[in-house]
Amino acid sequence: MTAILEVRGLTVKFGDFVAVRDVSFDLAPGSIHSIIGPNGAGKTTLFNALTGRVMPTAGSVTFAGRDITRLPMHRRTVLGIGRSFQVTSLFAAMTVRQSLALACQRKLGLGLLGILSRDRSLAPAAARADELLAFLGLGDVAERKSGELSHGQQRRLEIGLALAARPQVVFLDEPTAGMGIDDIDAVRRLIREIARTCTVVLIEHNMAIVMGISDTITVMFQGEVLVEGPPDAIRADRRVQMAYLGEVA
Template identity: 50%
Template sequence: MTSAAAPILLEARGVQKHYGKFVALGGVDLQVRANTVHSVIGPNGAGKTTLFHMLTGNKTVSGGKIVFDGHDVTHEPDHRRVRRGMARSFQVTSLFPTLTVRENLRLAAQGVAPAGAHDPWHPPFGRRARAEVVHGVLKRLGLERLSDTPSSNLSHGQQRRLEVGMALAARPKAIFLDEPTSGMGIDDLDEMKDLIQGLKEEHTVVLIEHNMNIVMNISDTITVMQQGRVIAEGKPDEIRSNALVRAAYLGNMITGGKA
């Protein structure tokens, strides 16, 4: 199935976010198709992260509607959206630094079912250990040999991969990744790019990313934002050749191949 024929998993209709008189989002429309990589790009302050907050329920909308997997989730809190199949990483790495890689993933897997997630009276044995899920994610991340290492001892690139893994451990339908390659060295970029591209076999990926080489290589659809509004949307080749996009944001970056 081509990306154009895939069903729509997530739809935003006229989503707005106001902070007093400041308009962070001025009516954003977005359609994300299942099992695709859909990237959202734009200059700093364009509203990309604010849009992520609205889509994932981290903050409340000022107007508009959000539909996920056939459900109106516009006014649902973030923890309910997680249970519907949304998972998210953030710009700033957010891990449990003193816990091992395995324990970070276990907690993420347990968090989907909050009733049994926080039980200090019983050790995480049996089904509560989520061993099968954790093992599968460790293998996918290439972090099996580091499973018993505290997350604070990982390299920056490994920590960023682990954070993606924590989103995966929730077994989501859609994964929202906010600048997952931020601060990465060249050696880590290819591994992260391959990881994200492979996710769409089983998940839908919504990506904020400033590295244009990665965006152009792995995206099925790209939405370009400026000043809280969508100014263009299309396939990578269409965005690369869009004069309005180049003038507003990309300049010579995508024609010269530099991020």
Template identity: 55%
Template sequence: MTDIALQTRGLGVKYGNFHALAEVDLQIRRNSVHSIIGPNGACKTTLFHALTGRVRASSGRIELDGRDITDTSDDDRVRLGIARSFQVTSLFPNLALRENLRLAAQGRTPWQALAPWRRAEANAEALAIADEVIERLALAPVSNRLAGELSHGQQRRLEVGMAMAARPRVILLDEPTSGMGIDDIEAMKQLIRDLGRDHTVLFIEHNMGIVMNISDMVTVMRLGRKLVEGPPAQVRDDPEVQRAYLGNMITGDIA
């Protein structure tokens, strides 16, 4: 096995005639926390769509642990070990929180779920994973409530939990702190840092405090292309990044 968990070469995505992504080369090291930053419209989410298979790459290739997954469908990629959370919360609102996580855990072995005689509770492993994630996200008091009835902060945590429950090798988090209160943000920061121990974490974030503090590597994107890449301190001080593209967006201090 190589040291690189996820890699893209010359990745491009087209929406009609619009080149959303072009020639993106990424190398995500195993068990690292790698963040993607860039102004709105940099097509960071499109990059995630391409990596998870929701959108097909129009050029280039994507490799997971050295294996070409460019033409693999999105649900197959989950089984290979890629899971994601969404920028806009995407849950099963009329199902209980615990059921949301049980489904996410079951998603790793979906063929089992095709048997119309097998009871959901028979998959003890999925239930155990769901409970473990609930514990880790401190959502136990609300685990039987409908996902749609949770507070925004709880929904955002559950959103990340949905990705965790798939036990992925690579976990992609799309703006996990968007709309969160200050206390919740601190907890999320801890969580992402912890996730980096067991998983490879790739995350999109606007909160520079988090990015600069917990990332091993930062990639700056602009208009669908990679601009600069490097460790946080280097990216923060890069005059080109500061002057030309982000201005005073980088305000977070390295603790």
């Protein structure tokens, strides 16, 4: 099966500090691919390089056969790459419906004024927002301000914003962080549903989630790929166990 995303020799430096070193992996279409590792392993920097938030120092990223290594984030979004962000810092004063509608309109090249108008050309964005409200289980809080949602609801909204443009690949950064058991279970089910139509790349510290839903896991340590494989192999790998204890044999 042809990979939807190919990463080859990706390196990110900040001055003399190497945050990500020579990372390579393939992302299979329709899979859930988790990236894990202890704090400081380089996971978030790798996410930033894959989604266009930072530019790599070396290496390449190919998406659906196209070299996107130097493309900025907004160009990658148009091509079909989505990423979750903290909603409280982006749309706190807007309602949940407005937040989703705005994210949907970005695909149409429209902005904030659009959601406040009644232009019929915005109907597709409004319909997509309603579809996402139902999918996320947020229909009953659609008219509440995003900043007033519970933590679990905000995290689900963040996922919805990443899905607004119907991406082929969506990057989710710690979607269950700070959640209670019920919210974690809801997000676990949500990610499984997303993977039916969209490839998922996940950074997650909850190992029960990672081991329970991932098809492939890439383990990073000190900016490099330590090992990659299916959950059972990763769980049993001595190198992974030692990395999480603070040393590698």
